Amino acid sequence: MVDPLTEVVSLLQPGARFSKIASGAGAWTVRRSEAGQPFYCVILEGACRLEADGHAPITLERDDFVLIPSAHGFTMSGLESPTPGGNAPSTVTLLPGETRHGRPGGPAEVRLLVGYCGFASPDAALLVTLLPELVHVRGQARLATLVQLVVDESREQRPAREVVLARLLEVLFIEALRSGAGSASSPGLARGLADARVAVALRHMHESPTRPWTVALLAKEAALSRSTFFERFSRAVGMAPMAYLLAWRMAMAKQLLRARQAGIAEVAQRVGYSSASTFNVAFTRHVGLPPGRYLREQLDAAGP
Missing domain, CATH: 1.10.10.60 (Homeodomain-like)
Known part of the structure; x- marks a missing residue:
């Protein structure tokens, strides 16, 4: 029997492009306008807020996973409100092994893995229309296991690291679509198959x-x-x-x-x-x- 989700993802050919560990403390905000790049993030500890264009804000908690197959604009911020009448600071500090947003010193209030994957298919723009605009998954053990593998591989400089990351991200991509099918994720092929x-x-x-x-x-x-x-x-x-x-x-x-x-x-x-x-x-x-x-x-x- 043909599996439509497998066919679409196989044509898309997702792979690793960029990932990093980021953290935040105090009042901070990061705005990104990435023309159609597939964005993902997982909360490793703490909590933060995500607001993708066209969607209501989401408070992300530990082990939450978010996938935006075609991110055109989104904002991530801490839970601490900015000063009245002002905007949250966008201070960035490079710490050992991670990028800190907001207050540079002291313990992190949130730590997350963020990244972009790429689609090798020249028809990515067309195929992405068949996927949900936003996938938010919470409480999925299988996904948490895959995410941990991605985190471990991202932190180490092992041989064939990029090849392994590319394969892991492809599996993670499919699992995120499957896991998000019955949740509050936006409409798309996975929701239809559910x-x-x-x-x-x-x-x-x-x-x-x-x-x-x-x-x-x-x-x-x-x-x-x-x-x-x-x-x-x-x-x-x-x-x-x-x-x-x-x-x-x-x-x-x-x-x-x-x-x-x-x-x-x-x-x-x-x-x-x-x-x-x-x-x-x-x-x-x-x-x-x-x-x-x-x-x-x-x-x-x-x-x-």
Whole structure:
């Protein structure tokens, strides 16, 4: 049986890019505006506050894990309020083995592992739309074990450190999505797979993308009425069923075009379009350029 989450994460190809241990004391705040970079953090001790753009503030506690697959803007701060009418300081002090925010001396009130991972896929921007905007996981033993392995590897300079970190982060990424599926995390593929009825439809779309799916047919497979299925799918996944199917078909099409193992007409057929012209219209509208031009640009980028 096809696992949609495995397919999406495999295409994304997540890997280690940067991680560090940070701590905070007193009133402090850090604002980041990282264009689409996947951000993660785990609270090793203490507590702090996270506010991601478009989401309510979250108080993070020990062993909490946060994943933002496409972080466009967020603020982290201490629990101590800034002085009235002023902003919390953003003092940064480099201490042995960690970066301190706020008061440089004295014990840390929070210590955390923060980092960015990268997606090797050139279609990351498209694929990330299938994931939740924010994953917040609390009280998951399996995740805590993986996080500890990441922390240990980050602190040591062992042989093949970067390779091990990349593999650990890939597993951590998948486990975070699975663990966050039933929590207060935002809608996305993992939340959809946690709903037994919605999961049936998602698996059918991934197993048989060439079938002429409609909302009515997918609702029948999920054993729900058309209206109930549409509302339930949209609420869990964060997009309508046909929008999800289109996004997945376009992701597959781009991968097939880059592989250069099939012409445009065959690619159209393999992702569920009855004609190359229909596929051309859908691809152009969704990707922003015709498949022929996309293929030429990929060939130019690859070189001779």
